[in-house]
Amino acid sequence: LIRLRLLPSARCLFDEPIQVKVSGLRSRQVVALRARSTDERGVVFSSSATYRADGSGKIDLVSDPSLSGSYVGVEPMGLLWSMRPDTLHKKFQIKNSLNPHVVRFSVHEEEGEGRMLAEATNERILIGDGVIRRPVKEGNIRGVLFTPPGRGPFPAVLELYILGGALSEKRASLLASRGFVVLSVVAYGHDDMPRNIKELHLDYFEEAIQFLKKQDKVGSKGVGVLTISKTGDVALSIASYLPDVEATVWINGCCANTALPLYYKKSQILPALMFDLSKMIPTESGANMVKNVLHNPLAEENKATLVPIEQAKGRFLFAAAEDDLNWDTKAYMDEMVERLKHHGKENFESVSYPGAGHYLEPPYGPYCPSSFHWLACKAVLWGGGAQSHAAAEVHLWKKIQEFFRAHLSVDAAQTIAKL
Secondary structure, eight states, rough: OOOEEEEOOOOEETTOOOOEEEOOHHHOOOEEEEEEEETTTOOEEEEEEEEEEESSOEEEEEOOOBESSOOOBBOOOOHHHOOOEETOOOOOOOTTSSOEEEEEEEEEEETTOOOOEEEEEEEESSSSSOEEEEEEEEETTTEEEEEOSHHHHHHHEEEEEEOOOOOOOOOHHHHHHHOOOOEEOBBBBTSSSSSSHHHHHHHHHHHHHHHTTTTTTEEEEEEEEETTTTTTHHHHHHHSSSSSSEEEEEEEEOOOOOOSEEETTEEEEEOOOOOGGOOOOOOOTSSSEEOOBBTTTSSSSGGBBBBBBGGGEEEEEEEEEEOOSSSSSHHHHHHHHHHHHHHTTTOEEEEEOOOTSSOOOOSOOOSSSSSEETTTTTEEEEEHHHHHHHHHHHHHHHHHHHHHHSSOOBBBBHHHHHH
């Protein structure tokens, strides 16, 4: 009997590795292992890799190499991160944390039609058992609050994924499953918020921080801020201008305020660093190269857009993908590190990932080489290679949690007072 097993269990959190094992094959039999999943929009993602069984007819992806296919070499989670969409330039989407990422693994004969020999389903959930998910519509705030099970106290994190449109809850719900109270917010285009905005107001994020600090199980004196891409510069401004921010994680953002002027208490505090979409370069893949579209933040005429991060009281974790094709993340990170050093600051750590692209997310999701860009209104290249990008995601996700645990000071007395 040929068996395909997923260990330790067929149901796990999205960010947890599994062990894929096959038994009951002929000695040294060559087979194809496949994975297939459908995202929220109905886009099908799939991968395939060729393996040779050992003398006793067994394959273990933890120790056995793929000989060919979507990836080669020993990659225990390769079937997951190497999945590709059946339509070009699609990013894997599961935005609602209540929807699991369901993956069907199967073993097939290598020759002929590839008859299926065994299959198993892996349900990768985005929200851990006992985590409470609550949509928030309070004052100006629109978002979702995630609270871990147990009495706490827990550290609090404000999560900004994108500025507008639909909320993506994946990072927030997974972080809550790891013991953080997380509020994920957007600035426009969600629920009853305006569809388009001409400027951004820091007051909105200040209101969100105060709301988050008041939650029952929150024990940290200040909050953490977690962010990627365009919201990276928003997070820098939150840390630089607002109180109560103890720790900020900036992933593949910019060192200057981009796209929209920033206001606080009805006054403009930072102008917008703009971009020139005529510098987009089409490629044979059908996706565009946009890396040089943004104006140079270090040019004399643009220096007013730089966020004054030397004012920040809290700590920073900067993470840059060295092959980010959205913009020159590594250069922006280097500028910030130099700026903080110049001001005698040691409140930061930085990490960079060779071979990683723009979208560094929680690990084990399908790698995205290109997809639609909300500003360019076209498909763009994000950079990186699947294998090195996947490894970067594993490393960074662990680092984010360690960083927040280390720098969000939790006070049990504060929580008891609230309860």
